[in-house]
Amino acid sequence: MSALLESLIELIRRASAELPDDVNAALVRSLEQEKKGTIAESALKIIERNIELAKRKSQPICQDTGSVIFYVDCPVGFDQIECEATAREAVKEATRKGFLRQNSVDSITGKNDGTNLGPGAPTVHFHQHRESTIEIRLILKGGGCENVGAQYSLPAESLHANRDLDGCRRVILDAVLQAQGRGCGPGILGVCIGGDRATGYEFSKQQFLRKLDDRNPDPKLDALEQDILKTANELGIGPMGFGGKTTLLGVKICAANRVPASFFVSISYMCWAYRRQGVVLTAGQTIGSWLY
């Protein structure tokens, strides 16, 4: 087995079984805030126990091990074809070991061949950089939260949402309202203002590579992130939609240019089982360090 293959299997295992520290910390805070004796508190207690069990048993935090999305930052000259082939092999092996559920279905025939491989599965995004290092990040995104994502086209008359930041705020909060607890809240929003229908969603998902406690360098977007987080947590939707104080753990927003005719706001929702991990590889392609 090549070093890269071993590294990628370990990346998948850890992503599936362990939540990053920033997500854990946010969940601990939300448990402290919920009113004692409520079903919201019960839900968060079960979530905490689940996180601990998954880590100890090295088994999936959630049985929906989701869409498998790799983001690779690599130097010029790096063999992307080889890397993608190895990523596919790693997914197949991780599935055999039970780190991933047999989770990939042929959309036309309905067949699930149990390998987790097929068109678009897994997805591997490459990005060249001028550094000599190879960084590979992985997001496992479950279907329940993916289904409550939404894309709005402004103006959205029924929501009184015009083509400005207030309009963006209105549609983002509408997405939170419509999602209720169905995306396994408390959730995290990744948002892209602008772009086209494809890049809007693509960039919204890339926001999930940010840590929960970072701040947006753009003051306008930072203010919008903080405002939406605060407002959403005043709506009383709560963990699992049971009612309660924590509806969202974080909001991350980016902007992309648009053509004059279009104004999309694309919102991806991530469940509390926010499976994000990453590694920096050594020259020998073993795991040098963890990114989260």
Add this chain to the structure above:
Amino acid sequence: MISLTTPITEEAVRALKVGDEVQINGVIFTGRDAVHKYLHEGGELPPGVDLKGGIIYHCGPVMMKQADGSWNCTAAGPTTSIREEPYQAEIIGHFGVRGVIGKGGMGDRTLAGCKEHGCVYLHAIGGAAQVLAECVTRVRGVYFLEKFGSPEAIWELEVSEFPAVVTMDAHGESLHREVFAASEAALQSRL
């Protein structure tokens, strides 16, 4: 905490109300998208599967086959239930189901079905695949494994102290409807 043991009587179901926390013991059957569509189109349950007084669990577990041919359930949280809204009420009535476990809640048709036939919606904690897998004490069997694939198959599970919250009861009450209305009003005043 209320203990529910399968098969469940109509009386026990009618005694439950929204907000009750329950622990489920006995035998439950998984069934999700493919199974609901199949049953709704008139498909028959395989021999050995009896839903009368029973519980359907919206779940696609991770199952590992052991050397002796038995199965070990290694992750088993609920999947989103609303996708079964077009089918659920009729399946409850036709097969005599007393409980549906899932997440996210269901709509008005299912709520009406619960009231008419005496059934409750039991909300499990989404994503809590390990805690809930620990409640599965034995995998008794699997049906439609070839036909629908592992996550969509019917798995017969023995469970002990499986935790859930009643969020839709047999009296027409729904926590989901309540929380939606309250959160919608809260949002209106913040726009």
